[in-house]
Amino acid sequence: MLFASAASAVVLAVPGGFRIFDDVATLYGAGRWVLLALLAVGGLVLLRGRPVAADVAATAGLFAAGQLSATGIWAVKHWRPFSGMVGTGYNILPLLMPLAAVLAVAGAVAAVVCLAVMRRSGVLAAQTHGYQRWVAFATGAAVAVGLPVAMLGGLSPITLLGAYALLFGLPWGIALAATGWLRRDAALTAGALVTVSALTAVGWSIGHSTDWPSVSFHFLTVAVVSTVATALRLPAQGR
Secondary structure (H helix, E strand, C coil): CHHHHHHHHHHHCCCCCCCCCCCCCCCCCHHHHHHHHHHHHHHHHHHHCCHHHHHHHHHHHHHHHHHHHHHHHHHHHHHHHHHHHHCCCHHHHHHHHHHHHHHHHHHHHHHHHHHHHHHHHCCCCCCCCHHHHHHHHHHHHHHHHHHHHHHHCCCCCHHHHHHHHHHHHHHHHHHHHHCCCCCHHHHHHHHHHHHHHHHHHHHHHHHHCCCHHHHHHHHHHHHHHHHHHHHCCCCCCCC
């Protein structure tokens, strides 16, 4: 996880450096650095070897690593049009696109490591009630499919629909669906991270999106849905 964090930091720093709040400095933006920090902290916690904290760290690391990998996949296709529009990185596209692939692979490897830790510690073998699993699955599926469509206002253009799915819908939807199968501490971690991510995205949309009222409404809806879904795991039953 720490190795993936270091590799991802190199990728995110080219070509914008640490001008993470400058819209035209880089394709990635400040949110990817937050995910990177979450992954790095998770790796450091795992080094300490404390079981309870390690389980939460692995869950948070999986959430971050999955989104970093999805970001890399998205960036491979979007660096060229982005650089064409704003001029950033246009002269080093042959470098930027392979680096995006490095981000995708590093995130995927870190995600596999996190899954292995979770499986070994029993986080993935929670004895939850049937209704919890079905509600979690339905909620996750609704976010994964419905959020990108709602943000776009339809099913086209398909490339933008895929971008919204990779960056928002799928990571958040999968995390919410997993809350019905994870042990209670890990489920609460996953649900809370979706809520925080959605609220953070609201702030991003207000500052960067010309259609921010509509986009913010969609993100706020996800935050509310995630909070309710997470609350289902608050009782002690189903640990």
